[in-house]
Amino acid sequence: MSPAHVLEPTYEAIKLRLKIGKWPAGLRLEAAKLADELGVSITPVRDSLWRLAGEHMVDVTPGEGFRVPRLGQDELRDLLELNCILLLAAMSVVPAARDRRTEIGGNVAERTARLFLDIAGRAGNGALLATVSAINDRLHLMRLQEGAVMPESDGELATLERAIDEREADGRVRDLLLRYHHSRGQAADRMTRLLAPGE
Structure with a gap:
């Protein structure tokens, strides 16, 4: 688990991008690219994506990874x-x-x-x-x-x-x-x- 001083800002940054529609529905969220964009290591990004998946803000499929959800x-x-x-x-x-x-x-x-x-x-x-x-x-x-x-x-x-x-x-x-x-x-x-x- 990432330290809170890194995890919380990473989580909030990804969540904000999801809330405002920065990415289209269905887009695959690649942890490595997000880590580069946010200037953090891949671990807090993965931890954040799992947390957001638990909140139904992100879809996760085994073998495919994380995606921006489609709201039907x-x-x-x-x-x-x-x-x-x-x-x-x-x-x-x-x-x-x-x-x-x-x-x-x-x-x-x-x-x-x-x-x-x-x-x-x-x-x-x-x-x-x-x-x-x-x-x-x-x-x-x-x-x-x-x-x-x-x-x-x-x-x-x-x-x-x-x-x-x-x-x-x-x-x-x-x-x-x-x-x-x-x-x-x-x-x-x-x-x-x-x-x-x-x-």
Whole structure:
């Protein structure tokens, strides 16, 4: 195992490249090339790729190595559904405990991730929060691109942010969460074609 002072920056650098779509879906991730690019030895790169494989951020096939994952429309719908279930569960645990969010701004993906972590964090359940965080990472690229498929997506997110910030009734927030996830599930086929053109 690589020392933490080398492993963590290597892991974060590779993860960021995956989240922003630096590499196309299906691309083979060669540890030696990544090590050269990042200026580290091959060991922290391999350790990072295995860690990312455990998080489903990278696909691994015995004999073939690591690849940038292809997010299919069924998997995208499953992730959206799971995210919605977890957020609704978090709200049902502590429906009234809402503080105004302190961080605002950023791109749609960053805003969405912060909002959903804020909602998930209210449950006080570390496993729930970690799962929502992992889903945020896996959907980051989709959220960066969703405006190209769903022109109304930014307004939809802004409405949800306002509902949370203005402490609207839990029923209203639940309705907005359901609508948010449903509309993206409906657009899953178009979104996956955008993320992996030519497939």
